[in-house]
Amino acid sequence: MPTGVALRDARQQLFDAAERVLLRDGPHALTSRAVTAEAGCAKGVLHRHFADFDAFLAALVADRAAARVEAAATALRDRAGTGTVEDNLADALVGFFGPVTVALVALITFRDDLRARLRADTPRGIPVLTEATTALAAYLAAERAGGRVVPGAAVDVLAPTLIGAAHLLYADRTGAPPTPADVHRTVTTVVTGALPAAP
Structure with missing residues (x-):
């Protein structure tokens, strides 16, 4: 039957x-x-x-998280030079850290075999978060080239700092997610020294 x-x-x-x-x-x-x-x-x-369950999980990560991160990265890249840097970064982080992505990052951290499989494409850091970090760094570099981030700003340090801080805000799956205002305050605290002084 x-x-x-x-x-x-x-x-x-x-x-x-x-x-x-x-x-x-x-x-x-x-x-x-x-x-x-x-x-x-x-x-x-x-x-x-799927060859095995970890192959299924790797495909799940690609289907659910990678697509969301890429969409948020594209939207962020398109906003370079418009709006404010702080608003753009905060909106991108809210987009990156939706419930599914947060749950998938927890899954990647939880399953050693899955993380090892994903390392073929992402040799450093935590897959998904590493791609989000790369997107933020590219955006900050574009804003630096356009003069909206100070010339000496270390975008390769700012980007992972923003991702790490945001991940800590979102990591508690049992409570309410942070508000956009919480995320914006975090972004402003991290990047304030990298922005030109107001005239």
Whole structure:
């Protein structure tokens, strides 16, 4: 007798199921059995599409977090020279640290085998956070070239400082996420010395 239901787009339905489990129950609860039970399909469906569970999780990270980080990075890059540097950075951090990305970073930290697999593409730092750091550094460099960040500003230090500070704001999955004002205050504190003095 068949187990579960037929899946039209098995990969996306498995990713959706994994996201629900991750957000609801946390990284420790994310197992292949939990994912397939949530998707309402047989466990073999996952292994028909992925070599093993860590391959599935790596694909989940790429599908859910990498796309969000890239979209936020593109939006940030397009805002260089407009608005204020502080507003642009705060908006980007709010975009980077949505609930799914925060949960995936916790998953990457929790699972050594997944982190090792992702290191093939991201040899340093924590995958996802490293890409977000690169995006912030590129934006700050563009603003420095345009004169909206002081010439000597160390964007390679400012970017990871911003990501680390924001990650600490968002890392508590049990409480309410920080408000945009909390994020903006953090950004202003970090970058104030790197911005030209007001005329």
